[in-house]
Amino acid sequence: MLRIRMARFGAKKKPSYRVVVIEKWRARDSRCVEVVGHYNPVVSPAVVDLKHDRIAHWVKSGAQASDTVARLLKAHPTPSA
Numbered sequence: 001m002l003r004i005r006m007a008r009f010g011a012k013k014k015p016s017y018r019v020v021v022i023e024k025w026r027a028r029d030s031r032c033v034e035v036v037g038h039y040n041p042v043v044s045p046a047v048v049d050l051k052h053d054r055i056a057h058w059v060k061s062g063a064q065a066s067d068t069v070a071r072l073l074k075a076h077p078t079p080s081a
Contacts, residue, residue, distance in 0.1 A: 002063035004055060006039065007032065016040050019050060019069055021058050034058070039072065052078040 001024045008029060010016035019037035022030070036058065037050035050072065059065070065073060 002033065002058065002061070003066060004036065004058060004063050004069050005066040006068060010042075014042055016042070019055075019072070021063055048072060048076050050076060 002021055003024045004019065004021055005028075006017040007020050007022070008015055008017055017039040018032075018035050019039060020032035021034045021036060022032040026032075034054065036054045038047070039049075040047040055065075055073070056078075
């Protein structure tokens with residue numbers, strides 16, 4: 001089963017996250033299927049960069065978003081084109 005969740009990167013005390021599509025049972029920072037966004041909570045305001053089209057593709061393919069990623073998607077909806 002695929003999940004859309006965050007993988008932690010960055011230095012100690014300066015986290016930066018990648019929003020990734022990954023197998024559910026893999027470790028947090030292991031190899032992922034695809035990187036679908038970035039999240040940097042350190043800067044003010046926090047930077048959220050999501051590829052909404054790819055996230056929609058993976059959700060249609062059966063991937064489930066984690067609770068944290070679901071909150072990010074709700075707070076940053078798809079921009080109107």
